[in-house]
Amino acid sequence: MMLSAHDLFAILPELLVIFAACAVLVLDPITPSSRKDGLAWLSLGTMAVCMGLTAARFGSPTTAFGGLVVIDNYSCFWKLLLYFVTGLTILLSFSYLKEERICLGEYYGFILLALSGMMVMVSGADLLTIYLGTELMSLSLYVMAGLKRAEAKSLEASAKYFVLGAFSSGILLYGISLLYGSAGSTQLPAIATAIAGRSLDDPLLLFATILIAVGFSFKLAVVPFHMWTPDVYQGAPTSVTAFMAVASKAASFGAFMRVFVEGLGGVRANWSLLFLLLCIGTLILGNIVALVQTNVKRMLAYSSIAHAGYALIGVVAAGRLAPAEASAAVSSVMLYIALYAFMTFGAFTIIAMLRKGGLEGDEIEDFSGLAKRHPFAALLMLVFMVSLAGIPPTAGFIGKFYVFLSAVQAGLTWLAVLALVFAAISAYFYLRLVMVMYMREPEAVTALSPRFVSSPALSIVLACAIAGVVFFGLYPDPIVNLATQAALSLK
Numbered sequence: 001m002m003l004s005a006h007d008l009f010a011i012l013p014e015l016l017v018i019f020a021a022c023a024v025l026v027l028d029p030i031t032p033s034s035r036k037d038g039l040a041w042l043s044l045g046t047m048a049v050c051m052g053l054t055a056a057r058f059g060s061p062t063t064a065f066g067g068l069v070v071i072d073n074y075s076c077f078w079k080l081l082l083y084f085v086t087g088l089t090i091l092l093s094f095s096y097l098k099e100e101r102i103c104l105g106e107y108y109g110f111i112l113l114a115l116s117g118m119m120v121m122v123s124g125a126d127l128l129t130i131y132l133g134t135e136l137m138s139l140s141l142y143v144m145a146g147l148k149r150a151e152a153k154s155l156e157a158s159a160k161y162f163v164l165g166a167f168s169s170g171i172l173l174y175g176i177s178l179l180y181g182s183a184g185s186t187q188l189p190a191i192a193t194a195i196a197g198r199s200l201d202d203p204l205l206l207f208a209t210i211l212i213a214v215g216f217s218f219k220l221a222v223v224p225f226h227m228w229t230p231d232v233y234q235g236a237p238t239s240v241t242a243f244m245a246v247a248s249k250a251a252s253f254g255a256f257m258r259v260f261v262e263g264l265g266g267v268r269a270n271w272s273l274l275f276l277l278l279c280i281g282t283l284i285l286g287n288i289v290a291l292v293q294t295n296v297k298r299m300l301a302y303s304s305i306a307h308a309g310y311a312l313i314g315v316v317a318a319g320r321l322a323p324a325e326a327s328a329a330v331s332s333v334m335l336y337i338a339l340y341a342f343m344t345f346g347a348f349t350i351i352a353m354l355r356k357g358g359l360e361g362d363e364i365e366d367f368s369g370l371a372k373r374h375p376f377a378a379l380l381m382l383v384f385m386v387s388l389a390g391i392p393p394t395a396g397f398i399g400k401f402y403v404f405l406s407a408v409q410a411g412l413t414w415l416a417v418l419a420l421v422f423a424a425i426s427a428y429f430y431l432r433l434v435m436v437m438y439m440r441e442p443e444a445v446t447a448l449s450p451r452f453v454s455s456p457a458l459s460i461v462l463a464c465a466i467a468g469v470v471f472f473g474l475y476p477d478p479i480v481n482l483a484t485q486a487a488l489s490l491k
Helices: 005-010 012-030 037-056 073-099 106-123 127-145 152-183 188-194 203-220 229-235 238-263 265-290 296-320 326-353 375-389 395-409 413-439 456-474 477-487
Strands: 062-064 069-071 354-356 450-452
Touching: 005 012, 005 062, 005 069, 012 037, 012 106, 037 073, 037 106, 069 073, 069 106, 073 106, 073 238, 073 326, 073 456, 073 477, 106 127, 106 238, 127 152, 127 238, 152 188, 152 203, 152 229, 188 238, 203 238, 203 265, 229 238, 229 296, 238 265, 238 296, 238 326, 265 296, 265 413, 296 326, 296 395, 296 413, 326 354, 326 375, 326 395, 326 456, 326 477, 375 395, 375 413, 375 456, 395 413, 395 456
Parallel strands: none
Antiparallel strands: 062 069, 354 450
16 A cells, blocks of 8 residues: 555644654653653644644545544544543642652653544544554553552552453453454454354354453443542542543543444444443442442542443434434434543542642542532532432533433434433442542641642643533533534544
């Protein structure tokens, strides 16, 4: 295959991100500690340029590399979200890395490498392309999870993530090989044509679909493939946890829906049942186990699992609806993940700002009396918790409303009711943190008393998060219309 200028221009944002990552890794050893922030600014500048390039391509679909890569509204939506989240992660890391004494310039290089993998995932129209993107993302995150080298739980998180991630990657690759044997191609349009009119009665197609579903379920933290999530979320640096909870989940859902809706759409009635079972199990375990957590990061880890279950409702609905009607269900998932990004990132930012001595204050008890010590921070955390619980008029309510609506439209009213019950259960552990902040007296002031670390960069992150939660809760039309338009690109 000959490279053309068209192909290179199509993946220009990916090339810029990879070039910036390499530049950061090269410049890090020769950059004085006092000027390490320049590497972060280089990364932020790259995000701004890529965001402009991607936004300009919205509405102008094209393919590259013989159909291996597709640049359409669907991929542009996910890329814009990923740029935004990555930019917030870099801003969050400014102060956080200094507080944690993590003086590693390559940190920003790994963020950019992970981002480049995510971009390949959402733009891939070939199973092997998507797989390569998944591995690039995963390998970077394995390293980033263990950057708090002085803490055993961080190293443990990295090791667990690597072992289980490698196992899931093997399963995904095996599923891809079986699907290639069944369909004769790894390109999604060719797979869709090859399996048209077939069902999962074909053993090869059945096993291929199951194995690919298992591989993606690990990345999505879907029960029973969630085992890594609580330990990794708790052990990893909080900035990395926020990045994984939002960006990794967004990219995984983007690639996952393209594979199953576009490539395996011909057997949607079959895989819809599989994801229905996974959805119910995820909702039950995520919400129930979160009730007994005493660590905020572990609680948000199980919350993340539960939210993956809510998003799966839209995927199940897309499998039950006719192809012409499935785009509304797909758009509900895209909308849910985009809105989830604001409230989750905001919550993790508050956790990163709370310090107890020289450590993070990530226990629920560390938030005791926060409303009296730092009333504005407590108010922001209140809004994020209320949004995560899905209480109006926040963005969390809008996200849940659209995925529940998609279930009703697909004739799964009972599933929407079940999810509503678990949403009510989830309100307990979210509002328990609010109760601790507002109804308990703060600890006596000592050297180990929880304190808040603030900076202009952290203020920008919180401003973006709270603006998204409040604005889209009151006026969701812009992002709803964007998600709806983007979902129409999937065929």
